[in-house]
Amino acid sequence: xxxxxxxxxxxxxxxxxxxxxxxxxxxxxxxxxxxxxxxxxxxxxxxxxxxxxxxxxxxxxxxxxxxxxxxxxxxxxxxxxxxxxxxxxxxxxxxxxxxxxxx
Amino acid sequence: xxxxxxxxxxxxxxxxxxxxxxxxxxxxxxxxxxxxxxxxxxxxxxxxxxxxxxxxxxxxxxxxxxxxxxxxxxxxxxxxxxxxxxxxxxxxxxxxxxxxxxxxxxxxxxxxxxxxxxxxxxxxxxxxxxxxxxxxxxxxxxxxxxxxxxxxxxxxxxxxxxxxxxxxxxxxxxxxxxxxxxxxxxxxxxxxxxxxxxxxxxxxxxxxxxxxxxxxxxxxxxxxxxxxxxxxxxxxxxxxxxxxxxxxxx
Numbered sequence: 001x002x003x004x005x006x007x008x009x010x011x012x013x014x015x016x017x018x019x020x021x022x023x024x025x026x027x028x029x030x031x032x033x034x035x036x037x038x039x040x041x042x043x044x045x046x047x048x049x050x051x052x053x054x055x056x057x058x059x060x061x062x063x064x065x066x067x068x069x070x071x072x073x074x075x076x077x078x079x080x081x082x083x084x085x086x087x088x089x090x091x092x093x094x095x096x097x098x099x100x101x102x103x
Numbered sequence: 104x105x106x107x108x109x110x111x112x113x114x115x116x117x118x119x120x121x122x123x124x125x126x127x128x129x130x131x132x133x134x135x136x137x138x139x140x141x142x143x144x145x146x147x148x149x150x151x152x153x154x155x156x157x158x159x160x161x162x163x164x165x166x167x168x169x170x171x172x173x174x175x176x177x178x179x180x181x182x183x184x185x186x187x188x189x190x191x192x193x194x195x196x197x198x199x200x201x202x203x204x205x206x207x208x209x210x211x212x213x214x215x216x217x218x219x220x221x222x223x224x225x226x227x228x229x230x231x232x233x234x235x236x237x238x239x240x241x242x243x244x245x246x247x248x249x250x251x252x253x254x255x256x257x258x259x260x261x262x263x264x265x266x267x268x269x270x271x272x273x274x275x276x277x278x279x280x281x282x283x284x285x286x287x288x289x290x291x292x293x294x295x296x297x298x299x300x301x302x303x304x305x306x307x308x309x310x311x312x313x314x315x316x317x318x319x320x321x322x323x324x325x326x327x328x329x330x331x332x333x334x335x336x337x338x339x340x341x342x343x344x345x346x347x348x349x350x351x352x353x
Contacts, residue, residue, distance in 0.1 A: 061114075
């Protein structure tokens, strides 16, 4: 019971996402931070107010953290289809690595 | 990017990169904003008296007390990336020996904040010109309001009109004797302190869209002989703006 609970907590903290989700998270990080930086500079330069540059930049960073760091369901839409469990080990299946047969 | 920790590290890492780049662009953007500082600085009066560095000192030195007029327009130094401008006036006089460099001493300085700088007790508050003073005393009924007005500079940041301004510091030579020294000159200098980027010193030469400082240099003058008991104490006072911080000595 306690082990199961601990396992759940660990899973929640680790927040794993699938491969497609990782690609999306990477893209979002780059895009959101870069765009918020550009907007921060342009707005501050036009308004001649450096404090707004600071706050837009920090706000953009906070938004990016919120969008990317938690394992949102969006990042787990493409779960990996593992092979079904085999009763007799790997004996029944043909595994190839770099064109060579291994067992 | 597979786990929370790795995503957090990645986002923070790229955030620092973006912050550094934006700071660099801000620092570079000020080169697109033209500057044309100008000033006129004149000597009003100079006296030399005997004094001591502090109350208990047995050492007697000669102190020069220099009053000046300053009209400056440094408003173009204030752009969106300016935090404050440190303004100072030096008195420079040649050494007695040709092989030695000239001596320079600061007689007055001020920290002029930009509008984006938070309030600080050391910020210079430009005194109200005597002609405007009568206007403010007229509206004395609302005393709290006039008190508040007295805490604000009389001119926008970078504009100065000081008449017969007392020095902030009396100066002496390292030898303790400054009477009868010749060919002294008063010069206005400044540092522009930005929010991000380079600290800039005053220049006489132009750089691209930035003009060098025009004027801000008095004519040559000589320090007079020692004035004995004839010097009135009232004439030898030092003075700052109306800012809160007071000098501990002098």
